[in-house]
Structure formats: C-alpha cells, structure tokens
Amino acid sequence: AQSVSQHNHHVILSEAASLELGCNYSYGGTVNLFWYVQYPGQHLQLLLKYFSGDPLVKGIKGFEAEFIKSKFSFNLRKPSVQWSDTAEYFCAVKETDKLIFGTGTRLQVFP
C-alpha cells in the first residue's frame, strides 16, 4: 500500500520568506498527487493536484509543486509567504479510489 511522508512537521517563517514543504510517496508507477490546506477551524481545501503532463503544477494562492518521479517526491513551494498562509498542509496520494494522507505540516507565518 502507498504511504506518504512529510518530513517537516512544524515550520515557522517570517512574511516574505520562501517556503518549501517536502512530500515523498512510497512507490512508483502512475500516481495522482495532491496538496491540501486546512486553515484553523476550516475544512480541507485543495491547493493543487498532479495527474499527468507538466511535472510543475501551479495551484491557488501562488503555490506550486514539482513532481519528481525519480525521487518519489512532490514538494510544495511558494516564493513569498504571507501571514494568511498560516495553516496545516497535507500531501496525499490517490490509491485506487481513496486518498492516503501524510502526517501534515503545520506552517506558522509571523508578520
């Protein structure tokens, strides 16, 4: 079965700093990958997803992620974070029809 690793459990940044959150999945083949964000008290929202084509995926709110097949990775990036990006971020991989999530990364952005 697939598994997802997110190595950064808690990240603290100042506004305007660049962000990169790591995500690795366990085995290859055709994969569908997702990044979700959970703002405090809110439901999970899709930031971006990859299913085929260009390995550099653009998402909402200035986020992007790069699928690197050889590294089994799908890292999330943002060049300049804002205070409003403070949230929990989850990477997920689709296995059959269900999503398998990583443990999440808590991002705190200070003004």
Next chain:
Amino acid sequence: GAVVSQHPSWVICKSGTSVKIECRSLDFQATTMFWYRQFPKKSLMLMATSNEGSKATYEQGVEKDKFLINHASLTLSTLTVTSAHPEDSSFYICSARELGQGLVYTFGSGTRLTVV
C-alpha cells in the same frame, strides 16, 4: 463549487452512548464517500469507503461494528459511533467524490467528538 456539509461540528457524549455524524453533499451527487479520523499531530487516517447502496469497505484495524456507516442516498452518508468510549474522542472528517469526477474530493468541515 461543490460543498460537503457535515453535522454536528462538535458533540460531547457520555461513555456507552452512540453518536451519529451526518455528511451531506450539496448540489452534487456523491457516489463515493470517505470517512477519516484525524488524531492530534497525526495524519488523516482513512476509516472506510462507502458507496451508495452498498456496504462500506473498512480499512484494516477499524471495527465495523463500532463505526457503522450508512450511505443510503447519493447525497447522504452517516457514521455512527456505537457504545462510545473516551478513546473514540477524535476529529472525524468526511469526504465526497462526485459522480464522474474521479479526481475531485470535497471535504466536510469535520466533527469534534468528545466522549466523557
């Protein structure tokens, strides 16, 4: 966009009682719904997958007699925690996938269950 409504948002119950959590897809038909449990500082752990009109498929280690899932219509799935115990206290989240939308998963806002 697609919205999933989950109720209640929080509930406190006594040990030994049962609690029902509802998950409704608004404005779309959800052929498949998923139930997750989220532990503090942990991932969302998939509990079960339910398809409308059929029995739910439970993940390994999830007690199907304790966590009853019903998906009676294309817009409603329910999770009933039976004979709840304090260790069942957790955050439960449902997700729905729209008919014909294979890569679109919409999540409810979750239910905080506290068993005292």
